[in-house]
Amino acid sequence: MAIRVYVPADTTAASVGADRVAAAIAAEAEKRGESIELVRNGSRGMFWLEPLVEVETEGERLAYGPVSKSDVPSLFDAGFLDGGTHRLGLGPTAEIPYFKNQQRLTFARVGLIDPLSIPEYEAHGGLSGLRKAIACEPQQIVAQVKASGLRGRGGAAFPTGIKWQTVLDTPADQKYIVCNADEGDSGTFADRMLMEGDPYCLIEGMVIAGLGVGATQGYIYLRSEYPRCWKVLNEAIERAREFGILGPSVLGSGKAFELEVRLGAGSYVCGEETALLESLEGKRGEVRAKPPLPAISGLFGKPTVVNNVITLASIPIILACGPEFYHDYGMGRSRGTLTWQLSGNIKRPGLIERAFGLTLKELLYDYGGGSASGRPLRAVQAGGPLGAYVPAEDFDMPLDYEAFVERGAMIGHGGIVAFDDTVNMLEMARFALEFCAEESCGKCTPCRIGAVRGVEVIDRIKAGTDLEKNVQLLESLCDTMQYGSLCAMGGMTPYPVVSALKHFPEDFGLVGERHRDKR
Amino acid sequence: MTYDLQRIEGIIEAHRHRPGATLPILHDIQHEVGYIPADAIPLIASALNLSRAEIYGTITFYADFRLEPAGRHVVQVCRGEACQAKGGGRLEAHARQRLGVDFHGTTADRRVTLEPVFCLGNCGCSPSVRVADEIYGRVDEELFDEIIDQLNSGKGKH
Numbered sequence: 001m002a003i004r005v006y007v008p009a010d011t012t013a014a015s016v017g018a019d020r021v022a023a024a025i026a027a028e029a030e031k032r033g034e035s036i037e038l039v040r041n042g043s044r045g046m047f048w049l050e051p052l053v054e055v056e057t058e059g060e061r062l063a064y065g066p067v068s069k070s071d072v073p074s075l076f077d078a079g080f081l082d083g084g085t086h087r088l089g090l091g092p093t094a095e096i097p098y099f100k101n102q103q104r105l106t107f108a109r110v111g112l113i114d115p116l117s118i119p120e121y122e123a124h125g126g127l128s129g130l131r132k133a134i135a136c137e138p139q140q141i142v143a144q145v146k147a148s149g150l151r152g153r154g155g156a157a158f159p160t161g162i163k164w165q166t167v168l169d170t171p172a173d174q175k176y177i178v179c180n181a182d183e184g185d186s187g188t189f190a191d192r193m194l195m196e197g198d199p200y201c202l203i204e205g206m207v208i209a210g211l212g213v214g215a216t217q218g219y220i221y222l223r224s225e226y227p228r229c230w231k232v233l234n235e236a237i238e239r240a241r242e243f244g245i246l247g248p249s250v251l252g253s254g255k256a257f258e259l260e261v262r263l264g265a266g267s268y269v270c271g272e273e274t275a276l277l278e279s280l281e282g283k284r285g286e287v288r289a290k291p292p293l294p295a296i297s298g299l300f301g302k303p304t305v306v307n308n309v310i311t312l313a314s315i316p317i318i319l320a321c322g323p324e325f326y327h328d329y330g331m332g333r334s335r336g337t338l339t340w341q342l343s344g345n346i347k348r349p350g351l352i353e354r355a356f357g358l359t360l361k362e363l364l365y366d367y368g369g370g371s372a373s374g375r376p377l378r379a380v381q382a383g384g385p386l387g388a389y390v391p392a393e394d395f396d397m398p399l400d401y402e403a404f405v406e407r408g409a410m411i412g413h414g415g416i417v418a419f420d421d422t423v424n425m426l427e428m429a430r431f432a433l434e435f436c437a438e439e440s441c442g443k444c445t446p447c448r449i450g451a452v453r454g455v456e457v458i459d460r461i462k463a464g465t466d467l468e469k470n471v472q473l474l475e476s477l478c479d480t481m482q483y484g485s486l487c488a489m490g491g492m493t494p495y496p497v498v499s500a501l502k503h504f505p506e507d508f509g510l511v512g513e514r515h516r517d518k519r
Numbered sequence: 520m521t522y523d524l525q526r527i528e529g530i531i532e533a534h535r536h537r538p539g540a541t542l543p544i545l546h547d548i549q550h551e552v553g554y555i556p557a558d559a560i561p562l563i564a565s566a567l568n569l570s571r572a573e574i575y576g577t578i579t580f581y582a583d584f585r586l587e588p589a590g591r592h593v594v595q596v597c598r599g600e601a602c603q604a605k606g607g608g609r610l611e612a613h614a615r616q617r618l619g620v621d622f623h624g625t626t627a628d629r630r631v632t633l634e635p636v637f638c639l640g641n642c643g644c645s646p647s648v649r650v651a652d653e654i655y656g657r658v659d660e661e662l663f664d665e666i667i668d669q670l671n672s673g674k675g676k677h
Contacts (some may be wrong), residue, residue, distance in 0.1 A: 015657075
């Protein structure tokens with residue numbers, strides 16, 4: 001029997017040479033007359049080890065990494081196909097502490113299976129949620145999602161079941177399921193990894209959503225920065241259709257569900273759900289005023305579920321194992337697991353799926369190993385470019401939606417970007433406003449004009465011109481943006497700005513403690 | 520730059536009956552021609568029963584669409600925070616200096632257009648650069664020069 005060798009086809013693995021490593025392994029095996037089956041899996045999410053090569057021996061997966069093309073002959077010399085010892089050997093993948101100490105529910109199959117193989121998907125628990133959903137009434141499906149306590153993983157953390165209930169309760173001749181795959185936050189890549197590593201999980205979640213609320217058409221709105229996802233999703237949808245997961249009668253149930261991927265075009269604000277709907281309709285991605293909620297009047301004016309990739313991909317396991325199983329993870333009103341994404345100046349960047357409740361410190365040091373540069377960590381930005389900067393003294397805070405909000409921060413989509421002590425926080429605050437000026441849809445004034453004026457004010461602060469006056473002006477401007485903007489783009493850009501000013505006044509030329517006390 | 524108007528008409532015809540067809544049409548035209556020629560705008564508008572202003576407005580809203588041809592290769596340097604935390608700022612400066620253009624600029628020989636991008640989802644191996652559908656991770660100044668040298672020698676994959 002051919003030995004299975006796994007080399008990820010994931011974007012990040014490929015960005016550091018995984019395709020070259022895969023080609024080299026295939027060529028070397030042929031040269032040596034070794035019979036191997038090369039599987040291009042998703043990433044395990046341990047990015048400092050990419051490209052991570054795995055060999056399956058006696059039912060166990062052994063890891064080697066980071067492997068470069070030039071290491072391949074020596075791996076064969078060391079007999080890695082039989083688990084031979086090599087300087088890049090990491091032992092069994094499942095025993096690597098970073099990986100072992102996770103609770104992988106949504107990501108259970110990512111990195112484990114051939115992403116496009118439906119038989120492998122099924123063999124690892126896939127489709128059992130959908131089969132159970134088919135046997136349920138729509139209201140029973142929605143009730144299970146409610147009972148699981150799942151909240152939207154895109155950033156807003158709205159209870160998913162309540163959104164679904166609204167769509168179910170709104171009568172219409174056509175309803176839609178829209179997957180928000182416009183993962184624009186810097187420091188986030190969970191959606192991408194899932195779509196590349198286990199696309200059927202998302203598809204299954206969307207079909208269940210369709211059955212739950214009575215929608216027959218789904219769209220995945222994918223950002224154009226993800227070319228590999230585009231290919232994987234289109235191929236997976238094609239195969240799912242052939243298999244009967246999609247089409248006029250889902251798994252022979254007599255209920256229809258169709259699915260299509262649509263490509264965004266480089267606009268951050270299209271990750272906001274109403275701008276996304278405008279874009280799907282072929283228009284400028286300008287935010288809509290709410291109400292009406294998309295659940296009542298969404299895509300083409302019809303009731304629409306708009307959910308993030310991870311939200312939808314968490315549905316199959318909730319249906320398969322029951323809502324209590326999922327609800328048992330987590331703390332307070334934050335139930336289940338969150339896929340934390342660790343990046344920036346960190347020794348061991350990657351994806352960590354854990355129940356809510358661990359602390360930022362555990363994430364940054366136990367998993368992340370501290371800074372990559374070896375210098376002290378000074379701050380992290382949590383929740384993307386609109387997320388607050390958290391100073392090192394607050395690293396003990398538990399990772400839970402409410403605990404973050406209490407401290408003026410947010411979890412968002414779970415991205416944590418680490419910075420060492422060489423970071424200039426005035427520059428980061430300036431960047432947040434510059435980014436907002438670049439990406440604002442232009443519809444409302446506080447965001448469109450506020451961001452531009454904000455950059456100018458920070459430049460005056462940087463130059464030391466009328467310092468106290470301009471700091472006051474910046475604070476007042478942030479207040480206007482936060483409370484006067486139509487959506488989170490303008491409404492949350494103040495988070496990184498105000499948090500930088502509050503926690504790092506010295507970078508703005510202010511005397512530290514005095515300013516901090518005043519606030 | 521020359522293009523085949525019939526091909527553009529074919530693209531419009533292939534998509535016009537899909538709901539919300541504008542973006543798929545624009546993507547395919549840009550893929551075919553390299554930009555959205557002015558001549559295409561009235562054709563799209565007429566096929567979708569929209570005004571030319573609406574189509575123009577959509578094109579100009581999105582960073583991906585361009586009304587003028589770019590250089591032969593578009594090189595995107597990520598400006599996201601995760602890249603900045605790992606020396607992305609230095610890489611941006613180096614890219615501008617090496618190519619002799621600012622962001623959105625094209626080199627005099629029209630080989631390379633330099634563009635900023637806000638996150639490629641490759642934050643675990645930052646800083647990142649994208650050329651066509653290839654994404655490069657852990658890019659330092661030296662690797663950036665290698666990528667550009669490959670493009671210039673015509674040996675690159677793009």
